[in-house]
Amino acid sequence: MVEPYGEKTLFADAFERVVHALPHEPEFRDVEVVGATVHRHRQSSALHVTVDREGGVDITTCERIASRINAALDAFPDPYTLEVESAGLDRPLTKPSDYDRFAGRDVKIVTTLAIANAKTHRGKLDGVRGTNVILARESGELPIPIAVIKSANLEYDVRADLQRAKQREKNR
Numbered sequence: 001m002v003e004p005y006g007e008k009t010l011f012a013d014a015f016e017r018v019v020h021a022l023p024h025e026p027e028f029r030d031v032e033v034v035g036a037t038v039h040r041h042r043q044s045s046a047l048h049v050t051v052d053r054e055g056g057v058d059i060t061t062c063e064r065i066a067s068r069i070n071a072a073l074d075a076f077p078d079p080y081t082l083e084v085e086s087a088g089l090d091r092p093l094t095k096p097s098d099y100d101r102f103a104g105r106d107v108k109i110v111t112t113l114a115i116a117n118a119k120t121h122r123g124k125l126d127g128v129r130g131t132n133v134i135l136a137r138e139s140g141e142l143p144i145p146i147a148v149i150k151s152a153n154l155e156y157d158v159r160a161d162l163q164r165a166k167q168r169e170k171n172r
Contacts, residue, residue, distance in 0.1 A: 011078040012038045015047055018072040022051075022065065030054065031061065034087045034094055044079040050087050057086035089156035096128055096146060103127040106155040109135065111148045122155065 019036045022028045034050040051057055051065060062084040069082060093099060093107065102125055109121045121144065123137035132143035133152070 009078075011045065011073070011076045011080075014073060014076065015045075015069070018069055019049055022068065025068075028065065028068070031057070031065070034092060044081065047080055047082045049082075049084045050092070051084065052087035052091060062086065090153045093152040093154070099125060099133045099146075099152075100127045102154060106157060107135070107152060108155050109133065109144055109152045110150045111144060112150045113148045115144055115148070116142060119150075 015038055016036065019033055022033060023031055030053045032052045034052050035048075036050070037048045039046045039048075047069070049065065049069070051062070053061070066082055066084045069084070073080070091102075093102065105125050107123065107125045111119050111121070113119070115121070121135055121137075121142060123135040123142065126134035126136045126141065128134070128146070129143070131146055133146055133149065135142040135144060
């Protein structure tokens, strides 16, 4: 949750509570909240929620989540905009458990410090060992300390997906 100058308003607190409660509600039990932020802009707030679930998130799910959040914030007079979006094909990896969950997938990891003379690393995710994320590359394994990861995202390879689809058609 991002609040400029460290000021946390009652409105931002209510937003945070409703977002964190979503996966515990029966209607959204299969939804994972990947991230949520609040940015103050003069007299209003910009609220942003990124969600994911097995099989992907459709627009109807985003609309239902937005309606739930709007209903919870109706009691506040604060003006705001709300954006609810899918984590997408290039889903961010935000928790240590994400690195195990998406093991075997192609990823891009950006670090705050240079590791092996680079800050941007691509390869296959091989999970977590201790406090390191393991990245499998052609040149071998690269352990990356979780503490120095600035951002990490899945990488979607359109060509590989098209190739798989073409192969499936050929095999029919």
